[in-house]
Amino acid sequence: MVDWEGPLTEAFERAMTYLNGLPERRVGPRATSAELRQALGGPLPTGPTDPREVIAGLAKGVEDGLLPSGSGRFFGFVFGGATPASLAADWLTTAWDQNGAMYASSPATAVVEDITADWLVELFGLPSGTSVGFVTGAQMANFTGLAAARHEVLRRAGWDVERDGLIGAPPIRVLVGAERHNTVDRALRFLGLGTNCIVPIAVDGQGRMRADALAEALGEGPQIVCAQAGNVNTGAFDPAAEICEVAHAHNAWVHVDGAFGLWAAVSPSLQHLVQGIENADSWATDAHKWLNVPYDSGLVLCAHPEPLRASMSLTAAYLIQDQNGERDSLDYNPESSRRARGIPVYAAIRALGRSGIAEIVDRCHEMANRFAQRLEADNVQVLNDVVLNQVLARFGDDDELTRRVVTAVQSDGTCWMSGTTWQGKAAMRISVSNWTTGPTDIDRSAAAVLRIRDELIRS
Numbered sequence: 001m002v003d004w005e006g007p008l009t010e011a012f013e014r015a016m017t018y019l020n021g022l023p024e025r026r027v028g029p030r031a032t033s034a035e036l037r038q039a040l041g042g043p044l045p046t047g048p049t050d051p052r053e054v055i056a057g058l059a060k061g062v063e064d065g066l067l068p069s070g071s072g073r074f075f076g077f078v079f080g081g082a083t084p085a086s087l088a089a090d091w092l093t094t095a096w097d098q099n100g101a102m103y104a105s106s107p108a109t110a111v112v113e114d115i116t117a118d119w120l121v122e123l124f125g126l127p128s129g130t131s132v133g134f135v136t137g138a139q140m141a142n143f144t145g146l147a148a149a150r151h152e153v154l155r156r157a158g159w160d161v162e163r164d165g166l167i168g169a170p171p172i173r174v175l176v177g178a179e180r181h182n183t184v185d186r187a188l189r190f191l192g193l194g195t196n197c198i199v200p201i202a203v204d205g206q207g208r209m210r211a212d213a214l215a216e217a218l219g220e221g222p223q224i225v226c227a228q229a230g231n232v233n234t235g236a237f238d239p240a241a242e243i244c245e246v247a248h249a250h251n252a253w254v255h256v257d258g259a260f261g262l263w264a265a266v267s268p269s270l271q272h273l274v275q276g277i278e279n280a281d282s283w284a285t286d287a288h289k290w291l292n293v294p295y296d297s298g299l300v301l302c303a304h305p306e307p308l309r310a311s312m313s314l315t316a317a318y319l320i321q322d323q324n325g326e327r328d329s330l331d332y333n334p335e336s337s338r339r340a341r342g343i344p345v346y347a348a349i350r351a352l353g354r355s356g357i358a359e360i361v362d363r364c365h366e367m368a369n370r371f372a373q374r375l376e377a378d379n380v381q382v383l384n385d386v387v388l389n390q391v392l393a394r395f396g397d398d399d400e401l402t403r404r405v406v407t408a409v410q411s412d413g414t415c416w417m418s419g420t421t422w423q424g425k426a427a428m429r430i431s432v433s434n435w436t437t438g439p440t441d442i443d444r445s446a447a448a449v450l451r452i453r454d455e456l457i458r459s
């Protein structure tokens with residue numbers, strides 16, 4: 001008999017130690033890359049090693065190089081952690097090792113993803129009939145949504161981009177706020193549109209696209225408007241209702257990058273931020289950020305099944321695609337063989353329910369405000385309106401001091417956050433997106449940040 005038990009028991013025990021240790025673990029890596037190479041490297045293995053030993057050695061070797069993003073005091077980037085149900089479902093997804101490409105390659109995956117897709121559309125309050133593709137992240141969700149957009153705006157101009165490509169095609173203009181996420185630019189590169197197609201639209205002090213500036217820039221011909229729900233620095237939202245109205249009046253497709261911000265739609269008290277977003281044509285978001293599903297897990301939603309299918313679908317004589325209306329995921333996303341990544345999303349939604357998801361979003365919002373208040377009470381400048389989960393803190397109105405505080409906080413280990421530059425000013429970027437973060441985490445972290453600032457000023 002195959003010994004599954006040895007390596008899996010080892011993995012289980014190591015995982016328990018890691019997860020149970022998170023609340024008190026130092027929030028930051030301890031090892032240098034040289035130390036990690038030393039612990040993990042060596043010559044190419046010339047022969048086999050016992051799997052359990054491999055797992056034990058691997059876990060030991062990476063230990064000091066892990067960035068504990070599952071900690072309640074991890075505020076870096078917009079990462080989020082993993083909830084118990086989604087993590088356990090992710091393990092099973094691996095054990096089942098399903099190829100999620102088609103109904104025929106995994107009927108259970110197709111059905112689970114179909115059910116989850118309907119739940120997501122309802123959760124976000126999007127039009128019924130909106131389709132959902134399970135991709136690796138918002139980067140690929142932006143790519144996929146913009147591929148559908150590219151198809152549709154060119155089809156309206158009488159051009160078949162899937163057949164004829166872009167050489168000789170009518171030019172497409174992509175109107176997007178100056179404070180967009182750079183994955184939008186990258187998606188446009190992948191799509192052969194190049195970054196020169198971008199028409200940057202002026203933003204306000206919070207990074208929101210100005211609808212009046214958009215109205216002025218819209219013209220004739222194929223055009224795509226890319227709005228943002230949740231600016232990666234400030235958390236601010238582009239005015240979706242106005243954007244959709246003016247863009248559609250000009251026959252443009254509206255894609256929304258809502259990597260984390262789209263989840264505001266689930267919270268009755270924050271819903272107003274996404275008002276009108278349901279009028280867009282496609283949306284990108286992440287499950288691995290605010291839903292706290294393990295990496296990797298992105299979602300692309302599209303109100304128009306045809307353009308999405310036209311841009312993504314794959315047919316080949318040997319592929320048994322389903323004739324009975326069952327879900328073949330290769331019609332919804334750019335992958336062929338793929339992980340059944342809808343399964344952990346299903347488990348996350350089942351375990352939390354609508355109220356549980358709203359509670360995470362609301363608590364993170366509340367905790368972001370608490371962090372901002374703690375800092376402001378002690379002379380730290382907060383550069384943004386804390387509308388969601390993001391706080392931009394600046395120390396002594398000084399770029400250098402601000403950067404030094406960020407670096408020193410990272411090596412202190414109480415909490416972890418990264419730095420950024422917001423509209424020309426250095427800032428500490430605090431993102432609250434972990435499902436376990438509570439008041440004690442905030443108070444401990446804010447106290448550490450203030451102590452470190454004081455030490456730096458005194459030294």
Ligand SMILES: *Cc1c(COP(=O)(O)O)cnc(C)c1O
Nearest residue numbers: 137138139181183232257259286
């Ligand atoms: C994180 C993020 C992305 C990219 O998402 P990935 O999950 O890293 O692919 C895109 N847009 C915004 C606004 C984001 O916050």
